[in-house]
Amino acid sequence: MGFIEVKDLKIHYPVRGGILNTIQSYVKAVDGVNLTIESGKTYGLVGESGSGKTTIGKTIIGLEKATSGKIFYEGQNVTNKARSRKEKYANYNKDVQMIFQDATSSMNPKKRILDVMAEPMRNYFDYTPDEIKKRVVDLLEIVGMRPEAMYKYPHEFSGGQRQRIGVARAVASDPKLIIADEPTSALDLSVQAQVLNFMRRIQKEYDLSYLFISHDLGVVQHMADDIAIMHKGRFVEQGSKKAIYSNPQHIYTKRLLSAIPDMDPTTRAAHKVERQRVEAEYTAQETNYYDSEGRVYDLQPFGDNHFVALKPNEPNSSLLNETINKGGGI
Amino acid sequence: MVVERSLLEINNLETGFRFGDEYHNAVDGVSLTLKNNEILAIVGESGCGKSTLATSIMGLHDSKNTKIKGEVLYKDLNLLDLNEKLYNRIRGNDIGMIFQDPLGSLNPLMTIKDQIGESLEYHSDLNEEQRMTRVLELLNQVGIPRPEQIMKAYPHELSGGMRQRVVIAIALANKPPIIIADEPTTALDVTIQAQILDLMLDIQNETGSGIILITHDLGVVAETADRVAVMYAGQIVEEAPVEELFANPLHPYTRSLLNSIPHELDDDEEELHVIQGTVPSLQTLPRKGCRFAPRIPWIPAEAHEEHPVLHEVSPNHKVRCSCWKHFHFEGEAH
Numbered sequence: 001m002g003f004i005e006v007k008d009l010k011i012h013y014p015v016r017g018g019i020l021n022t023i024q025s026y027v028k029a030v031d032g033v034n035l036t037i038e039s040g041k042t043y044g045l046v047g048e049s050g051s052g053k054t055t056i057g058k059t060i061i062g063l064e065k066a067t068s069g070k071i072f073y074e075g076q077n078v079t080n081k082a083r084s085r086k087e088k089y090a091n092y093n094k095d096v097q098m099i100f101q102d103a104t105s106s107m108n109p110k111k112r113i114l115d116v117m118a119e120p121m122r123n124y125f126d127y128t129p130d131e132i133k134k135r136v137v138d139l140l141e142i143v144g145m146r147p148e149a150m151y152k153y154p155h156e157f158s159g160g161q162r163q164r165i166g167v168a169r170a171v172a173s174d175p176k177l178i179i180a181d182e183p184t185s186a187l188d189l190s191v192q193a194q195v196l197n198f199m200r201r202i203q204k205e206y207d208l209s210y211l212f213i214s215h216d217l218g219v220v221q222h223m224a225d226d227i228a229i230m231h232k233g234r235f236v237e238q239g240s241k242k243a244i245y246s247n248p249q250h251i252y253t254k255r256l257l258s259a260i261p262d263m264d265p266t267t268r269a270a271h272k273v274e275r276q277r278v279e280a281e282y283t284a285q286e287t288n289y290y291d292s293e294g295r296v297y298d299l300q301p302f303g304d305n306h307f308v309a310l311k312p313n314e315p316n317s318s319l320l321n322e323t324i325n326k327g328g329g330i
Numbered sequence: 331m332v333v334e335r336s337l338l339e340i341n342n343l344e345t346g347f348r349f350g351d352e353y354h355n356a357v358d359g360v361s362l363t364l365k366n367n368e369i370l371a372i373v374g375e376s377g378c379g380k381s382t383l384a385t386s387i388m389g390l391h392d393s394k395n396t397k398i399k400g401e402v403l404y405k406d407l408n409l410l411d412l413n414e415k416l417y418n419r420i421r422g423n424d425i426g427m428i429f430q431d432p433l434g435s436l437n438p439l440m441t442i443k444d445q446i447g448e449s450l451e452y453h454s455d456l457n458e459e460q461r462m463t464r465v466l467e468l469l470n471q472v473g474i475p476r477p478e479q480i481m482k483a484y485p486h487e488l489s490g491g492m493r494q495r496v497v498i499a500i501a502l503a504n505k506p507p508i509i510i511a512d513e514p515t516t517a518l519d520v521t522i523q524a525q526i527l528d529l530m531l532d533i534q535n536e537t538g539s540g541i542i543l544i545t546h547d548l549g550v551v552a553e554t555a556d557r558v559a560v561m562y563a564g565q566i567v568e569e570a571p572v573e574e575l576f577a578n579p580l581h582p583y584t585r586s587l588l589n590s591i592p593h594e595l596d597d598d599e600e601e602l603h604v605i606q607g608t609v610p611s612l613q614t615l616p617r618k619g620c621r622f623a624p625r626i627p628w629i630p631a632e633a634h635e636e637h638p639v640l641h642e643v644s645p646n647h648k649v650r651c652s653c654w655k656h657f658h659f660e661g662e663a664h
Contacts, residue, residue, distance in 0.1 A: 048519040049490075158608055188375035188546065188609075193590035193602035200601065215519060218549075222592035222602070241594075259524040261549025263591070265572045268553060275524055 002036035004060070004096075004177060004209075009033045009069035011055050029055045031233040031295070032069070037177060042203070042210040044224030044241075046217060046256070052233040053213045057179040060211070061098050094124045097170040101182035103162035107154040113140075113165055114150035120173035139168040142205070143198045160191030164198060171202055179211045184219060196223060217260050221245060226305070229253045234296040236289075239306035249308040251289045255282045336363040337540040338387075338508055343400035345379075345386045347612065353397045354612040356382040358564035360400075364508065364540040369531075371543045371555035371572070375587075377609050379564040380544045384512050387542075388427055389417045404508070423453040426501030430513035432493035436485040442469075442496055443481035449503045468499040471536075473529060491522035498529065505537060512544045527554050548591060552576060557646075560584050563610060563621040566640065570647040580649045582629070582657040583622050589659070603659065620651040628660050629653055 010033075012026040030052040037043060047053045058064040060071060062082020071079045073092040081089050082096070097120070100106040107116050117139060118132045127135065137147045143164040154162060163183060170178050180199070184192040196219065202208060212223050220227060221241060228238040229252065237250040248254050258278040262271040288311055290296060299307040340362045346353030357379045364370050372380045385391060387402050389409060402409040409420065421427070429435040437445060446465045450456055456464060462481075469477035472495040485493055494514065501509055511530065515523040531554060534541055543555060551558055551572065558575045560568040560583065568581040579585050589603035607625050615621065620634035638651035 048521065160608070189548075189587055190375065190590045190603075190605040193592070194604045196592060197601040197604060216592075217520070219592045221594050255521060259520040261524075261527075261547070261553045263549060263552050263576065265552045265555075265576050271553070272528065276528075 002038040003074055004035075004037040005070075005072040006033060006035040006037075006056075006060065007070045007072070009035075009056065009059065009071065010067045011052070011059055011064060012067045028233050030059070032298075033230075033233075033235055034299075035228070037209050037211065039176060039209055040203070040207045041225045042212055042223050044220035044227040045211060045213045045230060046215065046220050046227060047230030048215060048256075051230040053215075053230050054181055056230075057098070057181050057211055057213050060177075061096050061179055062093075063098075090124070094120075094173045095176040097173060097175040097178050099163075099166050099170050099178060099180040099183045101185055103159065103166040103186075104154065106166060107162070109154055112151055112153055116154065116165070117150070117169045117172050120169065124173050135172070139172055140165075142171070142202060143168045144194070158191075160187055160194060163187060163191075163195050167195065167198055167202065171206065171208075174206070175208070177209045177211065179213070181213045182215070183212075185214070185216065192219070199223070217256065229256065232290075232294065232296055234309065235299055235307075236296050236309045237307065238299060239302075240304075243303060243306035247303075247306070249302055249306075249310070251278075251282050251285050254278050337366050337368075337404070338364040338542075339401070339403040340383075340387070341401040341403065343383070343386060343402065344398065345382050345391065346397040346399075348395045348397070349613060354615070356564055356612060357386060358617075360561075360564075360566055362559060362566070362569075364542060366507070366540055367534065367538040368556045369534060369541045369543055369554055371545060371551045371558045372561060373545060373548060373551055373558060373587075374561035375546055375609060377611075378561040380546075380561050381512055383561075384427070384510050384542065384544050387510060388421060388425060389414075419453070422449050422501075422506070423504045424506050425508045425510060426504070426506040428494075428497055428501045428509065428511040428514045430516050432490065432497045432517070433485060435497055436493060438485055441482055441484055442488075445496070446481075446500050446503055449500055453504045464503070465499075468503060469496075471502070471533070472496070472499045473525070474499075490518055491525065494518060494522075494526055495529070498526070498533070502533060502537070505539075507539055508542070509539050510542045510544070513546070514543070515550060516545070516547070523550070530554065548588065560587075563615055565621060565650065566648075567622065567650045568648065569640070574644075574647050578647075580643065580647070580654045581622075581651075582626050582654060585657065585659075586625075606660075620653055622651070623653070626653070626657065626660075629656055629658075633657075 009030055011030040012028050014023040015025045015027055016022065017024045033056060045053045045056065055064055059066050065080050070077055078089060078092045082093060114136055117136045121127055121132055121135060136150050140147060140149055145161065145164060184195050187195060203210065212220060214220050224241055226239065227241055227244045228235045229244065231252045237244060237248065237253045244253065248257055255278050258275045297309040297311055299309050302308045340360060343357055343360045344355050345357040346355045360383060372383065374380045386398055391398060398410055404424065443462065443465050446468060447461045450461045450464055465481055466477050469481060474480050474492060474495050515526050518526060527550065530541065545551060555572045558570060558572050559566045560581065562583045568584045579588055586603060586605045590605065592602060605625050619636060620638045623634050633653045633656035635651050640648040640650050642648050
């Protein structure tokens with residue numbers, strides 16, 4: 001039982017057009033996703049651009065509105081309530097924090113690091129200025145930065161340092177879940193390693209959960225315990241890291257995994273043959289993995305902590321699909 | 331024995347950017363050769379000078395703010411001596427360039443056929459009809475579906491992968507013997523990246539062009555390159571055939587980079603390897619001694635050379651400085 005439960009989440013954006021600017025159709029950015037987040041674990045959310053992975057993260061923290069579906073925090077329904085000032089949602093707001101891809105634009109350029117990092121504390125705790133300073137120093141130390149850093153402005157730091165400050169700020173409100181949206185995609189290899197190391201250290205220290213959103217399968221393999229692969233707004237496969245990487249079932253997962261560049265130049269030719277075989281299989285078998293409208297099927301249990309979106313076998317499967325397409329049922 | 335003539339020869343290239351009255355070299359004494367039918371990868375992190383190297387070869391720098399020294403020899407011609415008019419004949423005709431951001435390198439107001447046709451019009455004698463035939467041929471070659479329709483489209487109507495294919499088609503239009511690709515797949519998803527890399531390999535097989543591939547992604551290098559040059563702080567620190575570089579990396583920087591690639595941790599590993607310190611800025615870069623020395627302070631100063639040069643330690647495998655002989659990761663016994 002997780003402390004955050006996402007149930008059948010859908011986020012649809014209307015597409016307007018025509019003379020009267022009426023709603024013509026919907027873009028189904030996220031179309032029926034379930035997710036359970038337990039404490040101390042890292043969940044990798046992987047997909048190509050446009051798959052809807054960032055939208056899920058933003059909806060959990062309240063930067064996007066859910067069209068339907070529910071988000072529960074400790075059993076309390078908090079769907080679309082993240083911006084609410086009501087006392088009863090204060091804990092949820094405090095306990096879910098976010099790290100953004102672009103650290104530069106996620107910090108106010110006119111504020112010193114001390115104020116950047118103090119903001120979440122001022123929002124949620126009754127600290128005295130001295131206490132705030134002490135905590136900022138502690139947090140900076142955790143991400144390997146010196147206390148003097150707090151009197152500097154964001155532009156005075158390198159990209160990697162800024163991202164570490166972003167990590168420290170996310171931790172400042174003592175959260176339970178940090179949504180990390182491509183936190184290292186803009187960083188160089190050696191700097192990325194540093195940020196990932198700090199994220200793991202902090203996780204152990206504070207028993208944090210991460211929702212780690214990334215397109216980079218190598219980084220996710222390094223960070224995540226459980227992984228969900230997204231395509232067209234839905235999960236095509238979900239399960240433990242081991243299940244996904246060593247026993248992928250869905251053709252899309254296979255395709256994604258085979259496209260990762262192989263670090264061994266001696267097996268280049270074989271890798272290329274394998275990749276093109278999977279690519280051909282993907283084209284040939286698309287109808288077995290996606291319904292007539294190109295929608296991903298519902299997840300079905302495949303093994304221990306392993307779910308795959310496969311074509312339902314039941315004779316009345318068309319009926320089942322109909323109910324799902326109407327968005328009803330659950 | 332026939333000596334294989336190199337397609338492009340770069341000798342001691344220096345590119346300095348002006349800061350006030352001083353020039354600081356972003357590329358600092360790079361010598362490289364590119365052969366026919368070869369993919370030479372240049373790898374390094376941001377700020378190492380790899381893109382500046384590419385733009386210097388292409389003559390894309392403003393002479394008021396940059397100072398370029400050295401030689402870029404192509405067909406007995408030093409490209410650096412050319413004036414703008416002569417350079418324009420080389421660019422696009424003899425050297426094609428593929429940039430990272432396909433949207434930024436395409437004109438949003440021109441249709442695909444006009445953009446590809448523009449380069450043909452400038453460099454060839456083809457008439458309108460012949461040009462359109464060639465445009466179709468190119469679009470087919472880079473694997474664009476329905477080329478007759480796509481050629482009438484504007485860049486914004488295409489996906490990122492398709493746009494990059496168009497950029498490649500433009501670079502290929504005049505069958506240049508040299509192609510410079512600066513991070514051609516960085517902005518693309520992995521599946522599209524794989525397709526574009528395959529395409530580049532196919533093109534190289536068909537045309538026999540020499541390709542300089544600039545990237546920060548070691549995976550891309552392993553998948554495509556024949557030879558690799560690793561750059562750090564404006565210099566090449568290691569150069570080797572691709573199999574050799576991955577099997578037997580020698581320079582501390584190369585070894586550190588390979589070690590910091592995210593992977594599933596083994597039981598005896600606690601964390602990913604991190605390179606100490608930061609990449610120095612152009613103004614603060616120590617120009618004397620081994621430039622990587624400040625990042626590996628546990629290696630004694632005597633291990634470094636006073637004026638580090640590239641040494642050929644085995645055939646075709648060159649390493650700068652001699653510190654690699656004494657290098658071990660921090661905390662590890664030598």
